[in-house]
Amino acid sequence: MSLTPKPIGPIPEDTLLVGQQVLSEDNLYRIIGEQYAEVVKDEDFADFYSHTGQPGYSPARLSLITVLQAMEHLSDRVAIHMVRTRIDWKYALHLPLNDPGFDPSVLCEFRGRLVEGEAERKFFDALLEKFKEKGLLKGRGMQRTDSLQLLGAVRVLNRLELVMETLRLVLESMVKADVEWVRGNVPAEWFETYGEWNESERLVKESGPQGKAATGRFLKQTGKDGFRLMDQLKAESELRELEAVKTLEKVWGQQYRRMETTEVVEVELSTKESRRADGVDQEIIVTPHDVDVRYSEKRGEGSTGYKLHLTETAEEDAPALITDLETVGGQEYDGGALEGIHERLEERGLLPEDHLGDKGYVNGNTIAESHDRGVNLVGPVQEASVHQSSEQTKPEPENRSVVKQEQEVSESSVDLREGEGPKAAECKPTESCLGLEKFQFDFEQRTAICPKEIESARWVTTIRRDRGPGGIGREAYLLYWDKEKCLSCELALPSLINQQRGRIVQLSPHHEITEQRRAEQQTKEFRKKYRRRSGVEASLSAMVRGHGGRRTRYRGKAKTRAHYLRIGSAMNLKRAIAWENGCRPKRVRVVRMKKALGLERAMRLGWR
Secondary structure: OEOOOOOOOOOOHHHHHHHHHHOOOOOHHHHHHHHHOOOOOHHHHHHHOEOOOOEOOOHHHHHHHHHHHHHHOOOHHHHHHHHHHOHHHHHHHOOOOOOOOOOOHHHHHHHHHHHHOOOOOHHHHHHHHHHHHOOOOOOOOEEEEEEEEEEOOOOOOOHHHHHHHHHHHHHHHHHHHOHHHHHHHOOHHHHHHHOOOOOHHHHOOOOHHHHHHHHHHHHHHHHHHHHHHHHHHHHOHHHHOOHHHHHHHHHHHHHEEEEEOOOOEEEEEOOHHHHHHHOOOOOOOOOOOOOOOEEEEEOOEEEEEEEEEEEEEOOOOOOOOEEEEEEEEOOOOHHHHHHHHHHHHHHOOOOOOEEEOOOOOOOHHHHHHHHHOOOEEEOOOOOOOOOOOOOOOOOOOOOOOOOOOHHHOOOOOOOOOOOOOOOOOOOOOOOOOOOHHHOEEEOOOOEEEOOOOOEOOEEEEEEEEOOOOOOOEEEEEEEEOOHHHHHOOOOOOHHHHHHOOOOEEEEOOOHHHHHHHHHHOOOHHHHHHHHHHHHHHHHHHHHHHHOOOOEOOOOOHHHHHHHHHHHHHHHHHHHHHHHHOOOOOOOOOOOHHHHHOOOHHHHHHHHO
């Protein structure tokens, strides 16, 4: 499909005449047509089209159609129906009244072209530039960020369904690619077993121990068949490059361990421990239909999908405009997204002076890294705790006392509080629970003194990785105390004595920054500034309630990101136009009962 760039041009006379009669001056679509119809131009998309072939529909107009579609949460067919029949849509798109529209498949093809060319941010970024020209948006102000768990457009699979469906999709893709090879190399009985979708309830009729044993047999047989197919494909370079085959290799590496014998190939099911030993415990694929979705838990509830990071302005005298949207894996911790957010904001000239975030984003590392960019990251860090747990998965672990055996320390070591062994019990709030605030640290001399005035024996630099796949390796310190002195100490915990070892403390290079923030977040000035962060939750709520909910329509991280960028553009248009029309959102919630009792003024003064 080729592209001949053309300007959208002025609003056709027939549409202009009817539109100005039926649409009020403050109508959303009328203002879009008059001020925002040419935010992007066809020339901006020239790199994604061929120079030969059938002429394509204007990509600039298609971009605006997809944003209007997101604004009203419409399907492709309904959106094209609106293009054909709605006067306000024709006015916004600069189309004549008799324009017949086009086939809905054009929208699908256009979205795929944008994702393939990594151009899903074009309209979003161009709209932000337009807001900057109009004076609605500027950098070096205050912005806020929060995250939202998204549900993937997939079914949740158990282990048996995962492996059988993965193998089914491989056979299906191979039949399309080379049916003759499949006919000559794949056993016919496989198509009876893997030829269609299998639910575990239909395969395993028994329950209890018998059902568990039957499930195990199905899992092992599927594993053997998968390894047999991969062995056959070693000599087939073209088939081995199929995405379904690559997914098969990843899933089998995560779900099985191959046991080579002299006669046949045996398999055993992977466990959490064996995955960690094999180095495949990260990026666990949960469905072959969308290899980007991940399982995560929050507040005891599990979900399969993505995580959306939304950043918006938080100024009192300007509209709350979304400045950045990013989609990441559902299990990745929030603080790891800040670097990418700041890079994109800096490229747009929108880097904030104050950036508000909750505890998930704020720790010693992120405060220091943001400061290096000239950004004051405002948010509370997690309070120091006296509880012990070696299964700690909180995102801000660098300032907790950690007890580990020296041989357990590695680059992939998990972040622990002060725990004694793999299953440390909770510590009672006594003097034996030693938080880092009871130690004295000298970073220049690389020494530390414990509450009993005993100096550390060694200060070792190691690498601690952020939680989640692809976690960034960050420098950390391990401080060791002499075993004999610790065992004779009255503050020694029972596990120290049982394991006959001294205390080991893990410390962040940014310990002093974290302690400074813990003191700062108790002040009234900090709390007053941090209150401005709560408004971002209203934006997430508006995105969920008004634009399709938490479940994404599309599969794949790039398509999901593009979908929410269109939603973000639609929300920005509505907010900017409402602001220009004189609509000022109430920054303070007024309780009806307090207003009736004459307490509204007192409440407002308390807020400010």
